[in-house]
Amino acid sequence: MLHYRKSTLIDAPVEVVWNFHERQDILERLTPPWQxxxxxxxxxxxxxxAISEFRLFFGPIPLRWVAIHIECEPYSIFTDKQKEGPMAYWVHRHQFSPEAGKTRLTDRIEYGLPGGWLVERLLGWWVDAQLEQLFSYRHQVTQIECSRIGEET
Structure with missing residues (x-):
C-alpha cells in the first residue's frame, strides 16, 4: 500500500473552503489543463x-474511473473510494480543519498499483510525482478562489 499526503493552509474559513468544494463545476475547476x-x-x-466519473487518456487509450463517496462529515471530511478504474486500490480523504480563522486542507491518499509490490516499488515514485503536480495545482486554485471569496464576504 502506498500513501500520498498534501496539506495547505488556505486563507479562508472552513465554510468557504467546504462550499467551494460543493460547486457543481468543482471537478473541472480542479483539473489541471495539462492533464x-x-x-x-x-x-x-x-x-x-455521491459519484464522480472520469475518462482518463493514456495516449489514445481511454480508461474509465468511477469514485464513490463513502464518508461525509460536513465542514470536516469527505472520502471517496475507487469503484472502477486503473488503480488496484484507491481511497482519498479530503480533510478541512479550522486553524486560526483559516482552513488546513489536507488530502490523504492510500493507493495500490495493479501488479502488486514490485510494480509499486518501480512506479510508486512516478505516481507520487504525478499526485504532487495535481494536488499542488488543486491547492493553489483553492487558495486563490477561496481567498477571493473570503475577501468578498
Missing part, C-alpha cells in the same frame, strides 16, 4: 453515495 482527463459526471455533491 488528459474528461469529467463525465458528478452526482450527489459531497455526501455518502
Amino acid at each position: 488528459p482527463v474528461q469529467v463525465v459526471r458528478r452526482e450527489g455533491g459531497l455526501g455518502v453515495g
Whole structure:
C-alpha cells in the first residue's frame, strides 16, 4: 500500500473552503489543463453515495474511473473510494480543519498499483510525482478562489 499526503493552509474559513468544494463545476475547476482527463459526471455533491466519473487518456487509450463517496462529515471530511478504474486500490480523504480563522486542507491518499509490490516499488515514485503536480495545482486554485471569496464576504 502506498500513501500520498498534501496539506495547505488556505486563507479562508472552513465554510468557504467546504462550499467551494460543493460547486457543481468543482471537478473541472480542479483539473489541471495539462492533464488528459474528461469529467463525465458528478452526482450527489459531497455526501455518502455521491459519484464522480472520469475518462482518463493514456495516449489514445481511454480508461474509465468511477469514485464513490463513502464518508461525509460536513465542514470536516469527505472520502471517496475507487469503484472502477486503473488503480488496484484507491481511497482519498479530503480533510478541512479550522486553524486560526483559516482552513488546513489536507488530502490523504492510500493507493495500490495493479501488479502488486514490485510494480509499486518501480512506479510508486512516478505516481507520487504525478499526485504532487495535481494536488499542488488543486491547492493553489483553492487558495486563490477561496481567498477571493473570503475577501468578498
